[in-house]
Structure formats: structure tokens, C-alpha cells
Amino acid sequence: MKRLFRNARWWRDGEPFTLSVVGGRVSRWPLSEAQADEVVDCHGSWLMPAFVDCHCHILPAGLDMKRPDLSNCNTREEVLRVVQDAAAEGEGWLLAVQYDQTRFNDGLHLTAHELDAVTAGRPTILRHSSGHAAVANSAALREAGVGANTPDPPGGTIVRGERGVPLGALLEGAMELVYRVVPPPTRQESVDAIHAVAKSMRSMGITCATDMATGSRGLSEEFEAYRRASESGCAVRLRTFILWGRIFGKRGEPDFHLEQTPMLRNLGVKLFADGAIGAGTAAMTEEYATGGVGMLIYEPDDLRERVRVAHEAGHVVAIHSIGDRCTDVVLDAIEETGDAARHRVEHVMLLRDDQVERIRRLGARVTLQPEFLLTFGHAYFRQLGEQRASMLKRARSLADAGITIGLSSDRPIVPGDPWDGIRSAVSRPPGFHPSEAITVEEAIDGYTVCAAGVNDETELGSLSAGEWADFQLYERDPKGLDAQPVVTFLAGEAP
Numbered sequence: 001m002k003r004l005f006r007n008a009r010w011w012r013d014g015e016p017f018t019l020s021v022v023g024g025r026v027s028r029w030p031l032s033e034a035q036a037d038e039v040v041d042c043h044g045s046w047l048m049p050a051f052v053d054c055h056c057h058i059l060p061a062g063l064d065m066k067r068p069d070l071s072n073c074n075t076r077e078e079v080l081r082v083v084q085d086a087a088a089e090g091e092g093w094l095l096a097v098q099y100d101q102t103r104f105n106d107g108l109h110l111t112a113h114e115l116d117a118v119t120a121g122r123p124t125i126l127r128h129s130s131g132h133a134a135v136a137n138s139a140a141l142r143e144a145g146v147g148a149n150t151p152d153p154p155g156g157t158i159v160r161g162e163r164g165v166p167l168g169a170l171l172e173g174a175m176e177l178v179y180r181v182v183p184p185p186t187r188q189e190s191v192d193a194i195h196a197v198a199k200s201m202r203s204m205g206i207t208c209a210t211d212m213a214t215g216s217r218g219l220s221e222e223f224e225a226y227r228r229a230s231e232s233g234c235a236v237r238l239r240t241f242i243l244w245g246r247i248f249g250k251r252g253e254p255d256f257h258l259e260q261t262p263m264l265r266n267l268g269v270k271l272f273a274d275g276a277i278g279a280g281t282a283a284m285t286e287e288y289a290t291g292g293v294g295m296l297i298y299e300p301d302d303l304r305e306r307v308r309v310a311h312e313a314g315h316v317v318a319i320h321s322i323g324d325r326c327t328d329v330v331l332d333a334i335e336e337t338g339d340a341a342r343h344r345v346e347h348v349m350l351l352r353d354d355q356v357e358r359i360r361r362l363g364a365r366v367t368l369q370p371e372f373l374l375t376f377g378h379a380y381f382r383q384l385g386e387q388r389a390s391m392l393k394r395a396r397s398l399a400d401a402g403i404t405i406g407l408s409s410d411r412p413i414v415p416g417d418p419w420d421g422i423r424s425a426v427s428r429p430p431g432f433h434p435s436e437a438i439t440v441e442e443a444i445d446g447y448t449v450c451a452a453g454v455n456d457e458t459e460l461g462s463l464s465a466g467e468w469a470d471f472q473l474y475e476r477d478p479k480g481l482d483a484q485p486v487v488t489f490l491a492g493e494a495p
Helices: 058-064 076-087 112-116 137-145 173-179 185-202 219-230 244-248 298-310 324-337 353-362 371-384 386-390 395-400 418-426 438-447 447-453
Strands: 002-010 016-022 037-041 046-049 051-056 095-098 126-128 133-136 156-160 165-173 205-215 235-242 264-272 317-321 344-347 365-368 404-408 471-474 487-489
Touching: 051 395, 051 404, 051 438, 051 447, 058 185, 058 205, 058 219, 058 471, 076 095, 076 112, 076 126, 112 133, 112 137, 112 165, 126 137, 133 137, 133 173, 137 165, 137 173, 156 173, 185 205, 185 219, 205 219, 205 264, 205 487, 219 235, 219 264, 235 244, 244 264, 244 298, 244 487, 298 317, 298 324, 317 324, 324 344, 324 353, 353 395, 365 395, 365 447, 371 386, 371 418, 395 404, 395 438, 404 418, 404 438, 404 447, 418 438, 438 447
Parallel strands: 002 037, 002 046, 051 205, 095 126, 205 235, 235 264, 264 317, 317 344, 344 365, 365 404
Antiparallel strands: 002 016, 046 471, 126 133, 133 165, 156 165, 471 487
């Protein structure tokens, strides 16, 4: 199919723009109207490449769309009221999302006892907004066999009271103790969830999304859901990073093979090296304002070994690192591979000047999620204090150092509209130092061509000749930061 999109305006300068598409790709030679099978009049719309969300969680985001959302709850009482209403509507496991104790006046987690009073015996888990903590009620803890004699798992903490009795809060790896006994979704439920969130993403201008923890529900089963979705009209291209343990761990599938297609590709292996600021588990050099220094998921030698194993097996390794103490350890690990530029460091929320320079020297790629500043500012200021929190997400410093930055969402941690992230990167929310802001053009590049680059995508992001014709149309200049896409094309096709 040959399509000619005429009468558009290029997003950077507003100049007249015509796009020739042949077989879903940007043609190397302009089409005339006579040569085109279809001529599309863009009526003066602004045309720009589609967004690439290079760090999110696709299947979890789709499943969360049907779960109780606590993001608007600012007090313990409000959380308990929403949970009580949800508990009264069904039976079996109750899984709520976007719980955030830092919104409470006392900043303390809910307890299993408090949840017991409103959940009518239903096993219940509230997942923290950061994704790095949860609170379970007594029924959930019983189902999981978690009690006073249960040891803390590696890389996790069971918050306890007198005589070691679990209070309900589970940090990092301890969450898996209860989530592993939750009945998994059926394959069709997973496929439906992928389609639902992909449709939402497409409406926001996204045509490529990268799941950053694939295999948490079983590698083969999850990939089968992604494969079926990709072959049944999925609204976005699907990319994955497989959890390290699902390939190399005791229950791993080292011989797992995925046939790569334009709609579904695996990009590498994922490791989590620390936690999150809101949960108080990101590994910091200096103590939190609320106490403690967070935690490393792995001891430095263990992390280096895991990175070495994946590197020598030929994988790109993407490592979650939020605290500055953790980033030191992560940079040590990827430097030891001898090819740090092959790997990715995810989030790098709190960076020192020497770390920015070291990332530049190593050539490592990084991802940032500017929308975090908009959504979680209250938590960051509470946990770190105003001065330290104000310098989170140092996009300007990284850009000035010549480091490739892929901007992304981490959805479902945040709603995931790229324009919220772009606005946060360009006009940092109140309290965050404006010296780390970047320009509108840099932010849009961060969600398009740079995000594609971080993903090792050679056929997306800029609408260069030969690339897939993934693009968006806007009624007015998108650089005004107040427009939403009218339509988003994937391979030259509208939804």
C-alpha cells in the first residue's frame, strides 16, 4: 500500500511537510499523488513521530485497570473506606493499587489489623504506588504462610512488631511471599489486559512500549499472552526485558526463545538493584529525613556476578537504580563487563556530579521518568527533605554531558501520558530546581528518537527514510504543551 500524507506541518518548525509511506515505512523516494494508492489530506495538522515508552510495565498496567485505585486517598480513613467498598462487591483475593502512606499525616503504613476490620475476611493486598512495597491483611498473610517465624527473604523485609509478628507491610522482595499465592490471571485475561492498556497508550500517541519486568507471572505463559496480543491487532509494538531470574535463576528457562517480529521483540534482561524513595528502600549515601538509608537488593559482588552472567550470555542488561549509593554499585558492575555502553541504568533519580561524569565516560544509556516529579513530589520532599529532593531527575546535567536519555513513564506507577512527562521535564513542578529543566524539543526527542535509541530501535523514532511510519497528528503546535494527538498512525495505519 502506498500512502501520501500531504498538507501537514513538521513539528519542529511548522514548515509544510509531506510524508510518503510505502509498505508501512517512510519511503526513500517521494510519492506523487498519481503514484499513491491513497492520498490523505492532513488539513494543516502538525505531524511528529509517535512516542516510544522505553520503560513501563505493560501487562501489570492492563491488569491494574480493573483494580481498586487508591491514588486519590490522602488519609488512612479514605483508603479504608475505598477498600471496604471494594471488599463488599465480590469474593476471593482483593488487590488494590496506588496505596501511598506518605500522604498520611503520620506517614505510617496501615497495618494488617486495620485492613482486617474492613475486608470481611477476603485476602487483601494494597500495592504501594512505587511498586516496591505492599500491605497485606491477616487473611493474605495466612494464605502465604507468613508468620513470626518466617525469615526475611533475600532482598526483602517483613515489617514486624512485638515477638516478630508481621504488621502487614512488606518491602521489596518480601512482597513476593504473598503475591506468589495469588491466583494468576488466565491467558485470555492477560491478552485482554494487554489489548486494553495498548489501546490507552495509542490514544496518547504511543506506538511502542517496553515491559521492564517480563516473566513475573511465568516466562512462557506471559510471552504467550504477549505473542497472542501482538498477532491479534495490538495497538502498539511490544518490547520486553525479561527478569534475570526467569532465565538464569533456579526456576529459570535458559533455553527460552522468542521469535522476533516488528510487533514483538525481547531487548534484554532486567535486574532490580534497589527500591524506591516513597517506600524508603532506595539505597542512599545519606540518611533519609525519615530515617534509614534504604537497601541494596543484592550485595555488590552478587550484582556484579549477575551482570557478568547476563553480559556473557549476550544480553543487554537494564538495571533499576534510584539511590546514589545504589548507582555507584551499578556503575561498578557494568564497568567490569568492559562494555558498559551496551547496558542501561534505569531511573538514576539522585545523582552526584561525579556520577554524571562517570556515566558519560562509560557511555552507558539511562532512562528518566519526569512524571514522577508531578505525581510523587509530596513523597520525595517528605522522605528526603527539600534540598535533596529538589535535585532529583537531573535531566539538564545529563543532557549537557552528552548522555543519551530515554524519557518514559514506568506506568502503571504513574498514569503514563507522555505530555505529563514532557511538561514535568520542561517546567519542573514547584520545589524542584529549575536548573535541571530541559527544552521542549529535547523532551520530545527524549520520548521519541532518544527513547528509540535507548531501546536499540533502528527503525523508529525520527521518521527517517526506511523507518516504520509511526507518527501522530495535532491540530495545533504540540510544542505549546497544551495539545493532545488527534490520531496516531502505526506503520501508516490509523487505529
